[in-house]
Amino acid sequence: MSIDTPLSLLGLSTTPLELVSFLLSALTVWLNIRQNHWAWLFSILASLLYAAVFADARLYGDAGLQFVFVAVSVWGWRQWLRGGEAQRPLQVSRLQARGWIWMAIAWGLGFLALSWFLHRYTDTDVPHMDGFLTAGSLVGQFLLSRKKIENWLVWIAVDVLYVGLYVYKHLTLTAVLYALFVVMAAAGWRSWQRSARQCGDVAPA
Structure with missing residues (x-):
C-alpha cells in the first residue's frame, strides 16, 4: 500500500498520508x-x-x-523557550488594541495578495477562499508563536471555514480534523485564559 492509496476509515474516505497528518496535527x-x-x-x-x-x-x-508553518514553527519553538524577559520562557499574554488593528491589516493584505496570486498563477478552483484562509492561518500561527491568547479566536474562525472547504474538496478526514480543531481551539482559549489569570495578566499586554 502506498501513502496515497485510497482507503476507508469508519466510513470516511482517506489515504495513509492524510491519516498520519491528521494524527500529528491533533x-x-x-x-x-x-x-x-x-x-x-x-x-x-x-x-x-x-x-x-x-x-x-x-x-x-x-x-x-505548510512550508511557512515549518519556518514559523522553528521560530515559535525558540520564542516559547527563550522569547520572554531576560530570555526566559514566554508567558501567555493578550493583544493590545493596536495589535488587533495590525492583525486585521495583515490578514486583509495577505488575502488580497494570495488570492490574486492563486487566481492568476495556479489552476485552483477556490483562489479567494484559499487565499483568505491561508492569510488567516498565518496570522493565527504568528499569534500562537508569541503566546497571544487571541490566536485561539483566529483559529476558531479559520477552522470553521476550513471544514466547509475540505468537505468541498472531498478531504473528508481533514474536514473532521478541522471540526475537532474548532472544539480544541475553544478549549485552548479557556485554558490560556486561566493561565493568564494565574500569571496576573488580566489586562492587555
Whole structure:
C-alpha cells in the first residue's frame, strides 16, 4: 500500500498520508493547549506531510502555507523557550488594541495578495477562499508563536471555514480534523485564559 492509496476509515474516505497528518496535527494542537514546547516538533512534521496532501487536492495556498508553518514553527519553538524577559520562557499574554488593528491589516493584505496570486498563477478552483484562509492561518500561527491568547479566536474562525472547504474538496478526514480543531481551539482559549489569570495578566499586554 502506498501513502496515497485510497482507503476507508469508519466510513470516511482517506489515504495513509492524510491519516498520519491528521494524527500529528491533533497531537500538535493538544500540546499547544498544554503550552508544551514539543508541540512545535510535531507541527513541523504534520506541516510537511499536509503539504503533499493539499498539493494533491490543488489547494496550493494551503500547500505553500505548510512550508511557512515549518519556518514559523522553528521560530515559535525558540520564542516559547527563550522569547520572554531576560530570555526566559514566554508567558501567555493578550493583544493590545493596536495589535488587533495590525492583525486585521495583515490578514486583509495577505488575502488580497494570495488570492490574486492563486487566481492568476495556479489552476485552483477556490483562489479567494484559499487565499483568505491561508492569510488567516498565518496570522493565527504568528499569534500562537508569541503566546497571544487571541490566536485561539483566529483559529476558531479559520477552522470553521476550513471544514466547509475540505468537505468541498472531498478531504473528508481533514474536514473532521478541522471540526475537532474548532472544539480544541475553544478549549485552548479557556485554558490560556486561566493561565493568564494565574500569571496576573488580566489586562492587555
